[in-house]
Amino acid sequence: MTPRRGERPPIPEPLPAPVVDAHTHLDACAAGRGVEADAAAVSEMVDRAAAAGVGRVITVADDLAAARWAAEAATWDDRVFAACAVHPTRTADFSDEDKAAIEALVRQPRVVAVGETGLDYYWDYSPPDAQKDAFAWHIDLAKRVGKPLMIHDRDAHADILAVLDAEGSPEDVVFHCFSGDLDFARACVDRGYVLSFAGPVTFTNARPLREAAAFVPADRILVETDAPYLTPHPFRGRPNEPYCAAYTARAIADLRGVDVAEFAQVVSTTAERLFSLPSVTSHDSERQGLR
Template identity: 70%
Template sequence: MSERRTPPPLPEALPVPIVDAHTHLDACGAKDAADVTAMVDRAASVGVARVVTVADDLAAARWAAEAATWDERVFAAVAVHPTRTAAFSATDRGEVEALAGRPRVVAVGETGLDYYWDYSPPAAQQEAFRWHIDLAKRLGKPLMIHDRDAHEDIWRILEEEGPPETVVFHCFSGDAEFARRCVDRGYVLSLAGTVTFRNARALREAAVHIPTYQLLVETDAPFLTPHPFRGRPGEPYCAAYTIRDLAQLRGADVAELAAAVAANAQLVFGLPDATAGEISGRGA
């Protein structure tokens, strides 16, 4: 197998355990409880102690909600991705709502707008986004936003609908000015491996100015694997690479930054206190 198709090596373990705030365990190759436990064990071995696995369609939502019951270190977020909203029926909405109401489903997401891909008409995406915003508010759960080439429409719709109490911009992709607007509004910005890309100058500039208390770290695995392994398939353990790079970028101590983003994730998603088994990497 070529190097480009193999995951990166396990990184040096973090001094403080963190949460991967957005991953896709199913897309990483996990199919059953044993796969999930093995994958999260690898992450925990380097200090990525817990994960939020995220759905992008109904099948993935069913799987994510169930996977969150297989291992105490796994939580879920469910929604229909904007690129899958061309035919988002009332029946689909009822199922998403039922899944989102489960106790180990900690966010409504990922939802939002994606104007890069031409899979769903903008009108359908916007209608679905408004519905997910309302769902998050009714359930009292964070809204996890996918925003690709759609900053201003995302902003406008949030203002028109009124945001939920907690809004997370997954894989934040804006510049310093958009980051400032989001921070001023109280939104949480989650940084993926893209923040380590050396040509992502605007994003790296923005990352320096995000207040620590409004910051999360994620992988979006198997996608967006951090530098220097860009283009290779990732897993949640890759969050350890990202947070080390981010600490260097911000001139921060790795342990202090890790502790801060872990506390943020616990607060944002309402996670219980971590157990000794979760921190040490023993599955449920």
């Protein structure tokens, strides 16, 4: 029997080593199911993730209200961390008061990145100049607080790199839901950036993206869901959640021709280094249901 489109995919067999979902939107995951985005809903989602071997998640904001929620949600469960910024499509009216509020949130200890920020030329909600100004401000913020910059890049590859080059990149830069081809991946890797791959890398018609994922050095890769969007193959179009990062991790390991346990360990180490996350001990793995 074919599952209904609105049903969540099944929770897969747990990964042999835990990974981090480097970019998700837990508030939107809950709202998409008509559930209040409270501590109970967050714990249920990360419990499902842990059952698949996705031991920690970074929930990401796209406006000030979501940033406040993400920073608070990161205090509800020790497997949850946050990233805060104003999404490029929300920057038409990015005030000094907004900037001060974002900076205060980013300085909280469980907020591990400045994001998502960048450029989005697909939608026309915010003029390009306003987006670039906000992007430059977020770049400076990441450098001042010493936390990674998490980039949203939609149809804006060349301008993203131009702004980063002009402003000077922070020490750590992550391209969330990397969407470029092999040439763009090379340009990013040459600059020392980390590329985070989501569900689209599993799509059979995404050949340029899959070529990029096969090329990127192992220690420059993260996996993410961007849930509730971009559910991996073969569940495209159904609701996404952090546990589905396990499907993407297996697909990338297979694409690269490496053992999934080895791949999971490498990307986990990269996430821990990049976001200053505590290492997962054997005790933690057992508690989270990873063994």
